[in-house]
Amino acid sequence: MAARTPGDGTQVMAATTEDRTARAARLADAATAVVDDGGTVIAWTATARELLGHRAPDVVGRPLTALVAGAGEGGGGAAWTRAWRTRARAREPWSGRLDLRRKDGTVLRAAIEAVPLTGEGRTDWLVSARDPSGASAWPPARSPVSVALLARAPVGLSIWDTDLRCIWLNGTAERQDGFLRRERLGRLMTEVQPGAAGRAIAEAMRQVLRTGEPVIEREYTWRVPGESEDRVLSASYFRLDGADGRPLGVCNMATDIGKSLARQHLLTLGRVSGSIGTTLDVRRTAQELADAAVPLLADYVTVDLGDTVPLGEEPLKRLPASEASIPVFRRAGVASVHEGAPESVWRIGEAVFVPPSSPFTRVLTTGRTHFEPVLDTSLDTWFARDPRRARVAAATGMHSLIIVPLQARGTILGVAVFVRSENRNPFSRDDQLLIEELVGRAALSLDNARRYTREREAAVALQRNLLPHALYGGPGVELASRYLPADVHEGVGGDWFDVLPLPRARVGLMIGDVVGHGINAAALMGQLRTAMGTLADLDLPPAELLARLERRVLQMSDERDLAGGPGPVMSCTCAYAVYDPVSRRCELASAGHPPPALRAPGGEVTFADVPTGPPIGLGTAAYESATVELDEGSVVALYTDGLIETRTADIDAGLDRFAAALSCPAPTLQALCSHITDTLTPRRARGVLPGPDGRGSAEDDVALLLAGTRVMGPREAAGSEQR
Known part of the structure; x- marks a missing residue:
C-alpha cells in the first residue's frame, strides 16, 4: 500500500x-x-x-x-x-x-x-x-461469562499494555488502589504509584514482559490517597501473549494480605505476646495471659496450675477429695468481661476441684486441647457430674469452650480455659490454632518463672541457713542486722555478715559481698564466711586477716582447678573491724568494700577513712588498717553496695542517702536498722515485688550490720572474759 x-x-x-x-x-x-x-x-x-x-x-x-x-x-x-x-x-x-x-x-x-x-x-x-492502547478491548465484550468472572473476582485484577499503561481493572483492584477507574486507565504504573514502590512494581512487570516468567506473590506496600497508613499487598504478575506469541501486556493479580485472617492472627499474637511474661513471677504471668485474651479472644479466661508449679503452702494431693470432686489445680489467673468475674467459682490462690473424669483431667493427662465450639450442658455430659459449673454456665450464658494444656519443655504445668458468652460466635478451628499458639508462648514464660522461683527459693534458703541466726559479740556492743535478697535475675547474691567475740571483751565485725548471684554465689559465700571466721578466731589484726584470707581463697581456687571442675569466680569484697570497749578504739581494714559509716552519739555521720585494698582473690595481698576512737553510744555501720547503689544515681548520692537515714534518731538499734532499710529499699523491705516497669526492683542483695558501742573498764572486760 x-x-x-x-x-x-x-x-x-x-x-x-x-x-x-x-x-x-x-x-x-x-x-x-x-x-x-x-x-x-x-x-x-x-x-x-x-x-x-x-x-x-x-x-x-x-x-x-x-x-x-x-x-x-x-x-x-x-x-x-x-x-x-x-x-x-x-x-x-x-x-x-x-x-x-x-x-x-x-x-x-x-x-x-x-x-x-x-x-x-x-x-x-x-x-x-x-x-x-487496547483499553476498550478488556474485558472481551462478546463473552459475558468472562466479563462477570473478571469483574467480580475477589482479587484485584488489572491489565497493563506493553508500555505499562493500565488498560483495564476490575472493581476489587479499584478499591485496593483507591483510584477512580478514569484516573487509572491510560496511566503508567509510575504515575499511579509514584516513588520507589511504583518503580519496583514497574521493574517486575518489565521483567515479566522480557522473560515471560511470572513473578509470584511479591509483597509490597501501597499508599492509598487520603489514608495515613500503607496497605500491604501481595501481587503476582504474568504475561499475556497473542495468537502469534507476541506479548500483549501484563496481568496483575493483587491480594490485600493486610486483611487476611492469617496476617490478623500474626498481628494479634505479636500484640498480646509482648504483654505476657514481663516478670519472673508465676501468678503475675498467669494473670497477664488471662488479661491478654479478654475480650480479644474470649469473654472469660482462667489459668489453673498443677502441683508442678507450687502456689500454696499445702500441696494439692494433701487436700480432701471426694468421689465427685478432686483438687487438681490452683487458680493463678482469671479475667472476664463481667465485673468481678461472676463466672469464676474459685478465686486466685484457691484450689480448683474437678470431677475425676472431665475435659480438664483429660487435657492434663493427654496434653491435647479440648475443643467444644457448642457447649453441651445437658445431663448426659460431663456437666452432670459437675453441677456447680453447670449452674454457673447456664446463669452466665456460656456457649463455647476451649481448654488448652499449658505445656513447656515436656512438662504440663496446668490448663488455660477460654469461654465465650457475650460473643455469640462460637470458637472456630482458626481460633483454636491462635489460642494454642498464644498459650504455648505463655507456657514458656510460666516455666521460666517456675524455674526462677524454685531456684531462688533454694538459694534464699541456703543463704539464710549460712548466715548467723543470732548475733552475739559480748558485752562491748549492741547488735542489729538485716539481709534482703535481690528480687530480679537469679535473686540471691553472696552478701554476708558475722560477729565474733574476741579476748578482753573485744569484738570482730565482718561483712562481705561475693561476686555473682544464685545458688553458687550463696555456697561460695558460706565458704568465705567460714574461712574469715576461722581467721578472726586467731585474733589477727584486720589487715593481716585480709591478707591471710586472700591466700586462702587463692589456695581454694587452685584446689578447684586441680579437680578439673568449673565453678564460680572466687572473688569478693569485704571489710573487717575490731572494736575494743576498753580503749574505745576501732581498727578497720577494707578489701575493695564500701567505707564503714560511723555515727556519733549526737547523730553526726562520717565515713571512716580506711585505705581500700583490692578485692579478695586477685593475688595482691596488700592491705592496710586504720584506727578511729569512738565515744560511747557510737554506731559502727557495715553494709554492702546493694544498699547504696542504683541504676539512676551514682555511689556518692547513695552514700549521702545512707548517711541521712543513719543519722535519724531511733529508740533502739533495731528500730534504726529497720528505718534505714525501709528508707533506702522501701518495696523490698515490705516484701513487695517490682511492678512491670521495674520500679522498686534491685539487682543486688542488701546486708546491713550495726554495732552500738559501749565502754568498759579493764576489770569489767577481764571479768566478762572469765564468765
Whole structure:
C-alpha cells in the first residue's frame, strides 16, 4: 500500500487489493460509523457505542465535530473538520489520530481510518476508530461469562499494555488502589504509584514482559490517597501473549494480605505476646495471659496450675477429695468481661476441684486441647457430674469452650480455659490454632518463672541457713542486722555478715559481698564466711586477716582447678573491724568494700577513712588498717553496695542517702536498722515485688550490720572474759 502525507499529518492511501482485504479485517472489530461528505453522522454501529458510550439516537444526524475534542475551539478538532471537506472532494482513503470525547466526558486518543463510499451524485465515508492502547478491548465484550468472572473476582485484577499503561481493572483492584477507574486507565504504573514502590512494581512487570516468567506473590506496600497508613499487598504478575506469541501486556493479580485472617492472627499474637511474661513471677504471668485474651479472644479466661508449679503452702494431693470432686489445680489467673468475674467459682490462690473424669483431667493427662465450639450442658455430659459449673454456665450464658494444656519443655504445668458468652460466635478451628499458639508462648514464660522461683527459693534458703541466726559479740556492743535478697535475675547474691567475740571483751565485725548471684554465689559465700571466721578466731589484726584470707581463697581456687571442675569466680569484697570497749578504739581494714559509716552519739555521720585494698582473690595481698576512737553510744555501720547503689544515681548520692537515714534518731538499734532499710529499699523491705516497669526492683542483695558501742573498764572486760 502506497501512502502520501499531506501537511496536516494524516496519511492518504492508495489501496491495493491486499490492503483492502486487511482493512476489511480491521474494520470488522473496530468502532465504525458512516459520515456524509458534509461531516454529518448518518449511521452508528454497536461497536461505536461500546467504544465511546454514545447511543445511535444521540449521534445520528449530528456533525462529527460533536464527538471531536477541541472542535470549535481552534484546536485540532477544528483543523481536522476543515480538512475533512477537502479530502471528501478528493475521494481518497486516509488515516490518522484524533481525540474523541466519550459520553462520560473522558477523552480517547483514537486511531482513525476513513474509506470513501461512492454513490450517485455524492460520497459517504465509512469511518472506523480503534483504541490503540487496547483499553476498550478488556474485558472481551462478546463473552459475558468472562466479563462477570473478571469483574467480580475477589482479587484485584488489572491489565497493563506493553508500555505499562493500565488498560483495564476490575472493581476489587479499584478499591485496593483507591483510584477512580478514569484516573487509572491510560496511566503508567509510575504515575499511579509514584516513588520507589511504583518503580519496583514497574521493574517486575518489565521483567515479566522480557522473560515471560511470572513473578509470584511479591509483597509490597501501597499508599492509598487520603489514608495515613500503607496497605500491604501481595501481587503476582504474568504475561499475556497473542495468537502469534507476541506479548500483549501484563496481568496483575493483587491480594490485600493486610486483611487476611492469617496476617490478623500474626498481628494479634505479636500484640498480646509482648504483654505476657514481663516478670519472673508465676501468678503475675498467669494473670497477664488471662488479661491478654479478654475480650480479644474470649469473654472469660482462667489459668489453673498443677502441683508442678507450687502456689500454696499445702500441696494439692494433701487436700480432701471426694468421689465427685478432686483438687487438681490452683487458680493463678482469671479475667472476664463481667465485673468481678461472676463466672469464676474459685478465686486466685484457691484450689480448683474437678470431677475425676472431665475435659480438664483429660487435657492434663493427654496434653491435647479440648475443643467444644457448642457447649453441651445437658445431663448426659460431663456437666452432670459437675453441677456447680453447670449452674454457673447456664446463669452466665456460656456457649463455647476451649481448654488448652499449658505445656513447656515436656512438662504440663496446668490448663488455660477460654469461654465465650457475650460473643455469640462460637470458637472456630482458626481460633483454636491462635489460642494454642498464644498459650504455648505463655507456657514458656510460666516455666521460666517456675524455674526462677524454685531456684531462688533454694538459694534464699541456703543463704539464710549460712548466715548467723543470732548475733552475739559480748558485752562491748549492741547488735542489729538485716539481709534482703535481690528480687530480679537469679535473686540471691553472696552478701554476708558475722560477729565474733574476741579476748578482753573485744569484738570482730565482718561483712562481705561475693561476686555473682544464685545458688553458687550463696555456697561460695558460706565458704568465705567460714574461712574469715576461722581467721578472726586467731585474733589477727584486720589487715593481716585480709591478707591471710586472700591466700586462702587463692589456695581454694587452685584446689578447684586441680579437680578439673568449673565453678564460680572466687572473688569478693569485704571489710573487717575490731572494736575494743576498753580503749574505745576501732581498727578497720577494707578489701575493695564500701567505707564503714560511723555515727556519733549526737547523730553526726562520717565515713571512716580506711585505705581500700583490692578485692579478695586477685593475688595482691596488700592491705592496710586504720584506727578511729569512738565515744560511747557510737554506731559502727557495715553494709554492702546493694544498699547504696542504683541504676539512676551514682555511689556518692547513695552514700549521702545512707548517711541521712543513719543519722535519724531511733529508740533502739533495731528500730534504726529497720528505718534505714525501709528508707533506702522501701518495696523490698515490705516484701513487695517490682511492678512491670521495674520500679522498686534491685539487682543486688542488701546486708546491713550495726554495732552500738559501749565502754568498759579493764576489770569489767577481764571479768566478762572469765564468765
